[in-house]
Amino acid sequence: MFTRMRRWFRAVGHGGRLDDQMDQELAFHLELEAAKLERQGLTPEAARTEARRAFGGVERVREEVRDTRRTSWVETILRNVRYARRSLARNPGYTAAVLATLGLGIGANTTMFSVIDGVLVKPLPYEGSDRLVLIRQSSLLAGQDDVLLSIPELYGYRDQLATDFEGLVEFHQMSFDLIKRGDPDRVAAGVVSANFFDVLRVKPILGRTFQAADAAHGAPAVLLLSNAYWKTRFGGDPNIVGQVFEMNDRPHTVVGVLPPVPIYPQESDVYMPTSACPFRARGEERIAENWKAFSNLRVFGRLKPGVTIEAASAHVATVAARFTREHAEAYRDARGFGASALGLLGELTRNARPMLLILLGATALVLLLACANVASLTLARTLNRDRELALRTALGAGRRQLVGQLLTESVMLGLGGGIAGLLLAAMTQGALGTFIGRFTARAADITIDGRVLGFTAVVSILTGLAFGALPALVTRPGPASVLRQSGASAAGPRQSRLLRGLVVAQVAVSVVLLAAAGLFMTSLYRLARVDAGYHAEHVLAAEIFGNFTRYKEPKDYLRLYKPLIERLSQMPGVQSSAVGTVVPLSQQGQPFLNAFEIQGRSAIGRDRPAADVNVVSTRYFETLGIPIVGGRDFRETDTTESAPVVVINQSMARYWDGADPVGSRVSFDKGEHWFTVVGVTGTVRQYALERDGVAQLFIALNQSPFPAGASVLLRTTVDPVSMTEVVRDTVHSLDPDMPVEHVQTLEALRTNYLAPTRLTAMLLGLFAGVALVVTLAGLTGVIGMSVSQRTQEFGVRMALGAQPGRILTGVVRQGLVMVAIGLAIGGIASMFVGRFFRSYLYDTQPTDPATFGVLAIALLAAAAVACAGPARRATQVDPILALRSE
Amino acid sequence: MTASRLDLLQGTLDLLILRTLSLGAMHGWGISQRIQQVSEDVLQVNQGSLYPALHRLEEAGWIDSEWGRSPDHNRQAKFYRLTKTGERRLAEETRQWELMTTAVARILSSEA
Numbered sequence: 001m002f003t004r005m006r007r008w009f010r011a012v013g014h015g016g017r018l019d020d021q022m023d024q025e026l027a028f029h030l031e032l033e034a035a036k037l038e039r040q041g042l043t044p045e046a047a048r049t050e051a052r053r054a055f056g057g058v059e060r061v062r063e064e065v066r067d068t069r070r071t072s073w074v075e076t077i078l079r080n081v082r083y084a085r086r087s088l089a090r091n092p093g094y095t096a097a098v099l100a101t102l103g104l105g106i107g108a109n110t111t112m113f114s115v116i117d118g119v120l121v122k123p124l125p126y127e128g129s130d131r132l133v134l135i136r137q138s139s140l141l142a143g144q145d146d147v148l149l150s151i152p153e154l155y156g157y158r159d160q161l162a163t164d165f166e167g168l169v170e171f172h173q174m175s176f177d178l179i180k181r182g183d184p185d186r187v188a189a190g191v192v193s194a195n196f197f198d199v200l201r202v203k204p205i206l207g208r209t210f211q212a213a214d215a216a217h218g219a220p221a222v223l224l225l226s227n228a229y230w231k232t233r234f235g236g237d238p239n240i241v242g243q244v245f246e247m248n249d250r251p252h253t254v255v256g257v258l259p260p261v262p263i264y265p266q267e268s269d270v271y272m273p274t275s276a277c278p279f280r281a282r283g284e285e286r287i288a289e290n291w292k293a294f295s296n297l298r299v300f301g302r303l304k305p306g307v308t309i310e311a312a313s314a315h316v317a318t319v320a321a322r323f324t325r326e327h328a329e330a331y332r333d334a335r336g337f338g339a340s341a342l343g344l345l346g347e348l349t350r351n352a353r354p355m356l357l358i359l360l361g362a363t364a365l366v367l368l369l370a371c372a373n374v375a376s377l378t379l380a381r382t383l384n385r386d387r388e389l390a391l392r393t394a395l396g397a398g399r400r401q402l403v404g405q406l407l408t409e410s411v412m413l414g415l416g417g418g419i420a421g422l423l424l425a426a427m428t429q430g431a432l433g434t435f436i437g438r439f440t441a442r443a444a445d446i447t448i449d450g451r452v453l454g455f456t457a458v459v460s461i462l463t464g465l466a467f468g469a470l471p472a473l474v475t476r477p478g479p480a481s482v483l484r485q486s487g488a489s490a491a492g493p494r495q496s497r498l499l500r501g502l503v504v505a506q507v508a509v510s511v512v513l514l515a516a517a518g519l520f521m522t523s524l525y526r527l528a529r530v531d532a533g534y535h536a537e538h539v540l541a542a543e544i545f546g547n548f549t550r551y552k553e554p555k556d557y558l559r560l561y562k563p564l565i566e567r568l569s570q571m572p573g574v575q576s577s578a579v580g581t582v583v584p585l586s587q588q589g590q591p592f593l594n595a596f597e598i599q600g601r602s603a604i605g606r607d608r609p610a611a612d613v614n615v616v617s618t619r620y621f622e623t624l625g626i627p628i629v630g631g632r633d634f635r636e637t638d639t640t641e642s643a644p645v646v647v648i649n650q651s652m653a654r655y656w657d658g659a660d661p662v663g664s665r666v667s668f669d670k671g672e673h674w675f676t677v678v679g680v681t682g683t684v685r686q687y688a689l690e691r692d693g694v695a696q697l698f699i700a701l702n703q704s705p706f707p708a709g710a711s712v713l714l715r716t717t718v719d720p721v722s723m724t725e726v727v728r729d730t731v732h733s734l735d736p737d738m739p740v741e742h743v744q745t746l747e748a749l750r751t752n753y754l755a756p757t758r759l760t761a762m763l764l765g766l767f768a769g770v771a772l773v774v775t776l777a778g779l780t781g782v783i784g785m786s787v788s789q790r791t792q793e794f795g796v797r798m799a800l801g802a803q804p805g806r807i808l809t810g811v812v813r814q815g816l817v818m819v820a821i822g823l824a825i826g827g828i829a830s831m832f833v834g835r836f837f838r839s840y841l842y843d844t845q846p847t848d849p850a851t852f853g854v855l856a857i858a859l860l861a862a863a864a865v866a867c868a869g870p871a872r873r874a875t876q877v878d879p880i881l882a883l884r885s886e
Numbered sequence: 887m888t889a890s891r892l893d894l895l896q897g898t899l900d901l902l903i904l905r906t907l908s909l910g911a912m913h914g915w916g917i918s919q920r921i922q923q924v925s926e927d928v929l930q931v932n933q934g935s936l937y938p939a940l941h942r943l944e945e946a947g948w949i950d951s952e953w954g955r956s957p958d959h960n961r962q963a964k965f966y967r968l969t970k971t972g973e974r975r976l977a978e979e980t981r982q983w984e985l986m987t988t989a990v991a992r993i994l995s996s997e998a
Contacts, residue, residue, distance in 0.1 A: 021953075025914060025964045026937065032915040033933070056934030064938035 022065055026058055080408035087409060094381055095413070097777075098374050102417025102463060104770055105370030107424030108363040110448075110456045114425060115436055116356055117455075118446035120349050125261050125445065127201040128302070132344040133309060135168070135299045135316055141336030148172075150295040151280070152287045153323065157299065160319045164312040165301035169193035169200075172296045173268055174277060176247045177547045177739050186545065186739040187229070187247075190268030191277045197224075197258070199302045207241035207256030214255075215273040222273065223252040227260040229269040248549040252276075262348060262442050278548060291323075291330040300344065313341040333595050333610075352440040355760050358837050362513060362767045367459070369509040369771050370417075371467045373778045376502040378410060379471040380785055383495055406472040407465065414464020418456050422448070425456075435763075438756045474498055499782050500818055506778050507822025508829060510771040511859065515830035516837070517768035518851040520761040523841040528754055530842075533684040533693060534584055535625030536746035538575075540720035541583045542727050543741040545709030550737075554704045560734055561701065564712060565617060567730050573718035578623040579701060579710040580616035584686050584746060585753040586711070591687055591694045598655065599665040599674060609655040611648070612686070612694050613668070615708040617701040621647075621681055623715045624746075631662035631679030634700045638678075644703050647679040652695035666697070675699070689753060690842050711742075720745045772859075776866040783815045784870040795879040804875035811874050815867035816860060823856055899931070899939050901983060904968065904976040907949060911967035913956060914940060940966060948972035 030051050037047035052058070066075075088095045123129045135157060137147040149157075149170075158168045171192050178185045193199075197209040204224070214222050225240065234240055244251045258271070274280055283294025303312055320339035324331045331337050382389070389402055426448060437443035474495055544560070551557055561579045568577040591612040598609070618634045621627075629650060638645050646666065653661050665674040683693035699705070712731075714723055724743045731740050744752075787794075794807060834846020844851070906912065906920050917940075918931045943949045949966050956963040968976070 021964070022937075024962070028913070028961070028963050029915045029918075029933070029937075036919075054933055056932060061934045061937050064935075065941045 019062075019066075022062060026055075026061065030055060030058075076404070077408065080405050081412065083405060084409040084412050088412070091381065094377060095416075098377060098413045099416050099420050101370045101374055101377075101774055102414060102460075103420025103424055104774075105363075105367040106414075106417050106421030106456060106459055106463065107428075108421075108767065108770075109367050109459060110418075110421050110425040110452060111428055111432060112356070112360045112363045113455045114429070114448055114452045115432060115446050116360055117451055119352055119356065119436060119440055119442045120345075122445060124345055124348065124442075125259075129345065130343070131303045132200065133301050133303060133312065133341040134344050134347050135301065135339060136342055136347075137320065137337070137339040139334035139337045144334075147334065147337070148295050149297040149299050150290075150292045151283050151297070152291050152293060153295075154297055154299055155287070156323060157316065157319055160322075161301075161312070161315055164304060164307050164315050166304050167195055167199040168299055168301040169196040170274070170297040170299050171196065171263075172277070172280070172298065173266060174279070175545060175547075176270075177737065178245055178247050184737050184739045185233075186543075186741050187269040188267070189247075189276070190263065190271045191274055191280065192271055194273050196271075196300075199300065200261075202258060202261055204256035205259045206238070207254070209256055209258075210271075210273050215275045217275060219273075219275060221247075221250055221252040221276060222255045223247070224271040225254060225257045226263075226267065226269055226271070227258050228267070230257045233269075248547045250549070260444055262440075262444065291327040301341070309341060309343060316341045349440050349442060352436060352442075354837075354840060355756070356436075358516075358840070359760070359763055361833075361836075362516060362764055365509050365513050366767050366771055367463065369506050369513075369774060371463055372502050372506045372509070373774050374410075374413070375467040375470045376499055376506075376778050376782060378406075378467060379474070379495060379499060379502070380781060382406065382471040383785075403472045407468045410468025410472075411461055411464035414460040414462075414467075415457075417463065418460030421460070422453070422456055425452075435756075435759050438759075470498070470502075496786070499785070503775075503779055503782050503818045504822040504825070506771075506775040507819050507859075507863075508826035510768070510775045511823055511826025511855070512830050512833055513764070513768040513771045514855050514859070515826070515852065516833065517761065517764040518855050519834065519837075519841055519844055519846060519848060520757075520764050522848055522851045523844040524754065524757050524761045526844060527689055527757065527842040530685070530689055532584065532689060532750070533626060533682045534746075536584070536750050538716050538720055539624065539746040540714045540716065540723050540727065540743065541586070541711045541746060541749070542724075542731075542743040543586075543709075543711045544579075544731055544738060545741070546707075546738065548707075551707055551709070554707050557704075557707055557709070558701065560731075560738070561617065561710065561712075564730060564734055565619075567733075568712065568714060568727065571723070571726055571730075573716050573723065575715040575717055576619050576623045577712065577714050578617045578620040579712050580614060580620045580624075580698075581708045581710045582612075582614045582616075582686060582696075583711045583713070583749065584624070584684055585689070585749045586742070593694075594668050596666045596668050596697070597670070598661075599667070599671075601656075609652075610695065611652050611697040614696060614698050615701055615704045615706075615710065616698045617710075620698070620713065623713045624684075625715075626684055627682045629680050629682055630660065631677070633679055634698075634702075636702075638700045639702045644673070644675045645678040645700060646675040647681055647698045648677055649681050649683045649693065649696045651683040651693050652697055653680050655695070673705070689750075772862065776862055779815055779819070779863060780866045780869060782818075783811060783867050784873070786814065787811060787870045787874045790874070791877055794874045794877040795881070798875075798877060799879035807875050808868075808871045811871035812864055812867045815863055815871075819860060819863040823859060827852060827856075898983075899935065900943060901976075901979045902929070902931075903936075903939060903943060904948065904972055904979065907966055907968045908973065908976055911952075911954075911965040913963040913965050917966070943972070948975045 030048070033051035033054065034044070034047040037050050038044055042050060055061070124132070126132065135149065137149060137153070138145045139147050154168065154170055158165075161168070169192065171190055173188055173190050175186050176189045178187050192210070194210040194212045194215040197204075202209070205227070207224075209224060210222070213219055223245065225234070230236060230240060240254050241256060243254050245254065246252075252272070280294050280296075283290075283296075286293045301312075303309065316339050320337065324334075324337050392402065429446065429448065433443045433446055436446065544564075546557060546560070551560075565577050565579060568574055592614075593610045594613050595610045616634070618636055621633055628647075630653075631647070634645070634647065648661060648666075656664070661677045661680060663677065665676050667674050681698075684696070685691070685693045686696065687694065701710075712727065714720065714727065716723055727743060728740045731738050797807065798804075830852075831847055838846050902921050903917060906917050906924075912920065914936060918933055918936055921929055921931050940949070940951075944951055944966070948969060949972050950969050951964050951966050953962055954965050955961070
């Protein structure tokens with residue numbers, strides 16, 4: 001063993017020297033032979049010639065020795081590569097089919113790998129990002145898995161966890177109006193602790209980040225720009241630092257620009273220190289008496305060196321438990337309250353993870369299928385090359401050389417497919433980034449980098465070996481058997497079985513993909529058609545939220561909204577117009593749940609009821625097409641002068657246990673103020689199409705106790721989009737500085753809401769479609785080959801008077817049997833696979849009979865068509881020709 | 887080729903080389919001469935096929951080689967000798983050869 005290894009190393013290292021030694025050895029032999037012949041009486045000249053003749057070609061012997069030696073493996077590979085190139089160039093059809101199939105398979109996987117690597121695996125682009133955690137509070141028994149922190153809670157954690165965290169910093173988002181030249185702009189502002197970016201270790205690319213002094217009371221207002229906002233709104237102006245912007249009537253100085261980093265939980269256009277938010281400031285004033293003051297914060301921390309995330313999480317939970325003991329009243333409704341520390345990366349990508357893993361599973365199946373398909377193509381080709389391979393065997397090529405040759409070809413094809421796949425991945429990357437951006441802020445981290453290239457290279461080579469090994473293993477060309485034979489060579493029973501097995505495998509994999517795609521599409525179809533409780537057609541919505549500086553009181557809003565509704569209602573093409581704080585399926589969507597009590601009903605022994613509170617104008621329900629199912633709608637006569645009234649939805653009416661809510665009274669502040677329920681509306685799936693609508697309560701705009709920025713809604717008889725400018729102009733004629741944002745139709749909102757689901761279903765559908773086409777092509781190929789082999793048999797049968805129809809159905813049946821077996825295997829596999837994504841389906845079981853029924857029929861029909869071509873060829877065999885070729 | 891000179895059957899050459907080397911180290915030409923002499927010129931070794939065979943056997947680990955001075959010719963030559971595995975291999979091949987020849991001989995004589 002060791003001697004062999006030593007010799008091998010020696011040989012690899014000194015291939016040239018061994019060649020010299022061999023020359024010496026052969027020369028020595030020839031000399032001795034010539035000398036012997038000379039002694040037998042030949043002239044020296046004749047002796048040398050005779051010695052060479054007897055030897056039989058020095059060059060050939062040298063070659064043969066080199067072959068047995070296995071030393072010049074580099075040479076062998078190069079020779080194999082040269083040979084493979086020639087051989088592949090002679091079969092452009094085969095080569096193109098394999099490159100296309102593998103390109104699709106590897107391309108899909110490269111793309112998904114780049115996404116998974118960029119989103120789920122790569123560390124966040126902050127220094128030491130694995131030490132960053134998010135503190136998450138939840139109240140699981142009350143059904144809330146994300147309870148934002150109040151200011152006192154943040155301070156509590158900060159004081160009691162100083163040994164675990166280098167710093168705990170806060171984030172919340174609000175909107176500001178940026179008044180520039182042109183239309184006013186509403187910007188999303190992230191309001192953060194002064195040391196927020198220090199804890200994240202994000203360095204500005206221009207200027208500086210915040211300092212403690214920026215957050216001090218009365219400090220000059222400062223602003224950090226996000227990278228995206230700086231680029232899109234200011235064209236990447238390098239002199240931006242120091243410029244002053246009017247935001248909400250107050251000058252803010254730009255102090256820096258951030259690098260392009262994802263910020264959890266959402267991106268902001270600009271960042272401000274905590275002192276910039278008046279609502280937070282008001283909360284801060286009340287922290288002594290209100291433990292839950294300004295419960296709007298997300299809190300991040302950096303673990304101190306040596307502290308594990310588990311230990312920190314346990315300490316966070318301990319502190320949370322202490323809170324519930326010391327401030328029991330504040331947590332009365334937060335049943336099952338607790339808190340933990342979670343890794344930031346996991347949280348940042350939580351929404352994307354399941355979909356990405358499902359898609360990765362799908363692409364892995366596509367690659368598996370591509371391998372099976374190419375293996376059957378290659379096997380068929382190898383069988384057609386029987387004569388060539390046999391000839392080479394006869395000329396002295398060993399089995400090892402032949403297998404090496406075949407594997408070289410398949411690995412070259414694998415690498416070629418990898419290059420095609422990389423091109424495909426590069427082309428699809430932009431579109432994919434947009435898709436992923438709907439799930440996670442990390443879309444920008446998706447790139448084709450060294451890791452992706454390495455992945456593709458490894459996958460390509462493994463793919464080549466995988467699809468090449470199978471044909472290489474079953475090929476046993478005996479020189480005699482094949483050379484004797486003339487005409488088309490035949491697949492032996494072994495190879496035929498393998499070919500059929502590969503077709504069955506392809507069908508099975510396709511069925512799994514088709515089933516997944518079909519289930520997602522069925523689910524999407526049902527979700528898209530679900531009755532959401534309102535009529536989305538012909539309604540335009542526009543956000544006119546106002547800002548807290550100029551719209552301080554409810555009456556400030558009334559002064560804008562009243563005339564706005566009036567003017568818009570009179571526009572030609574407008575059927576009705578209203579305002580409301582809530583627009584179905586708008587991006588802002590989070591229910592704003594408030595606990596309430598019903599006068600005269602005890603809440604003891606049951607869940608304290610809670611409802612999503614909204615403010616709407618008259619004709620809001622009419623404009624959205626929400627039916628009033630009991631009582632009445634709001635009237636213009638419901639004003640601050642009259643009794644305060646509310647309208648509730650049917651979902652909220654459940655709390656009356658079947659009694660009529662109309663006429664009873666509800667309160668949100670433990671009986672200080674009471675509202676009379678005057679009407680009940682149908683429930684709208686306001687925030688999510690998948691779930692029943694939440695309990696909702698509506699307050700009349702005229703009676704709103706708090707200032708509420710709202711959206712204007714227009715039901716039109718014309719194309720609602722054509723009213724966009726009318727809305728903008730009307731708003732600006734009333735308040736030139738009011739931003740008008742997100743002007744969209746309700747149908748567009750609904751379409752947008754479904755976009756991620758639709759894209760997932762479409763991608764799965766695309767993969768399944770590719771799988772189906774590849775599989776059917778493979779089926780046609782295998783049936784075609786079997787028909788060619790049976791030409792004589794068909795000829796004889798035709799000559800004996802067989803009906804062409806019988807031959808046709810016989811061939812098609814042969815194909816359908818394989819498909820049926822694959823269908824059965826794939827169907828069973830799908831049931832298991834379906835369990836993994838059951839929770840992402842709407843109203844659709846993984847065993848959905850309609851989906852599987854359609855799938856089975858469609859697949860069998862498509863397979864019958866795929867077999868029909870070769871089958872027709874079988875019926876057109878000319879008996880005379882077929883017999884003559886015997 | 888006369889009837890008295892036989893081409894070697896495939897595989898037989900290996901056996902002959904191993905047997906020849908079991909007598910002691912020898913260079914390539916020596917092996918070919920030896921086989922010819924001992925078989926009394928009946929077996930003609932195709933000299934061209936000798937060297938690939940030698941390298942193949944070396945590759946298989948049954949023989950080993952070394953450069954040394956050839957005493958008769960006073961120059962460097964490559965000498966081959968049998969390894970331990972080669973000895974076992976020789977025993978095995980010899981046994982098989984005998985089995986086969988006996989069997990073939992039996993068939994031939996029974997028909998007569």
